[in-house]
Amino acid sequence: MSDSIPLIGCIAFGLIDRGTNLIQVRPSSTCPLSCIFCSTNAGPKSKVRQTEYRVPVDYVVEEFRKLVAFKGAHGIEAHIDTVGDPITYPDLVDLVQALTQIEGVEVVSMQTHGSVLNERLLDELSEAGLTRINFSIDALDPELAKKLSDTEWYDVERIKNLMQYVVSNTKIDLLVAPVWVPTLNDQEIPKIIEFSLSIGAGKRFPPLGIQRYEAHKHGRKVKGVRPIPWREFYRQLKVWEEAYKVKLVLNVKDFNIHRRPMLPIPYRRFEKVKVEVVGPGWLRKEKLAVTVRRDRSLTLIDAEEVPIGARLRARILSNKHNILIAEPLW
Known part of the structure; x- marks a missing residue:
């Protein structure tokens, strides 16, 4: 992606500022899995995506630094989340x-399903300063895990x-983040809670x-x-909280x-603006x-x-939040 394309405005790549000290960082959009519940319809089996994006690392960092300066260079969290899986980003x-290394950044976190993660990359991320990894695992049963990820090669063991490796061999804090899909993995969530506590997730x-x-x-x-x-949902979380003596209702x-x-959001709803089409949409x-x-940047529907x-x-x-959706006027 060219550095002539602004990194504010499109939900599929760049930076998202929702008015807090957490800035979402989206350097790429691809994902190896095709989870049946995926909110962004990611993965090789997607029927609605037509384009994947990758932003040069220097450009991401340059624009992130500017945003930190605007928001105040203290207590910032950089959260690498993407509409896919960050582990597909080569840089x-x-x-x-x-x-x-940016002044004011105190936490760098990321989300992943970890499907193509390995110990070497975890070591490198730890040495690079990754603070926390939000690791998604949606079932411990191997066949159900494959079904939920819609990926035959997905290996939950x-x-x-890898989760245990994070806790035992790196400086990265581990947060386990399953998606509860009612009627499909109801029985798996308690098992995931037990597993997470048994390996010592969540130190900080x-x-x-x-x-x-x-x-x-x-x-x-x-x-x-x-x-x-x-x-x-919250009622059941409280039941599990009591059963396992762990905080699950987070804030x-x-x-x-x-x-x-x-x-600032420079364009109002229903305002007519002049734009240039620079590529296919997400x-x-x-x-x-x-x-x-x-x-x-903006998305034309x-x-x-x-x-x-x-x-x-x-x-x-x-x-909303400078994510711009617009319709063309001919």
Whole structure:
């Protein structure tokens, strides 16, 4: 990806500032797995994606440094999460190391399912200064784990060994983050809690962060499964808390997340702006565009017929957290 494309504005890559001291870092978008519940419809079996992105590490770091300066160079967490899996980013170690060296950055964390992770990379990430790894494992039963990941080669025993390696052989804190998919892995969540506690996860941060399955607009929906209501979700977490004597109902204070100035949003909803189409969009029928002022990227929807290179006006439909969605105006 060219450094002429702003890293603020598109949900699939770049930087996301939601008005706290945590900045989401998305250097790439690919994922080796095709999990049946994936909220971003990632992986080789995706039927809605048309483009994957990769941002040069120097460009990510340069723009991140500017954002930290704006928000205040103290108590910042850089959270590498992506719409895929960060372990597919070839410059991940260099990225972690560079982020840790920026004044004001106190935590560098990342999310992963760990499917192509190995001990050598974990050692390198530890030496680079990775603070915490949010490691997703959704079932301990090998066949169910393959079903949930929709990946025949997924080896949950290997994942368990890597988690134990994190705790025993690196300086990285481990947070285990299963997705609870009602009726599919109900019986697995208690087993995952027991496993996480047995290996000593969560020395600085909570050991577990159980996630609720949600049916997102463009994500994969699990056939016959409805998301559990939030009230029931938290009620069950409290039951498990009592049973295992571990905190499972988490809040921002557990991670020292607090409000910070958010980058100004320069474009209002329904405002008409001039844009240039610079590439295919992340999902089908979309295009990637930049404003003519080159201050934001944006996603054009229903833009299948819009040619790359076109300059046109677009109407902003959504601008929350500077993630811009627009429709082309011909």
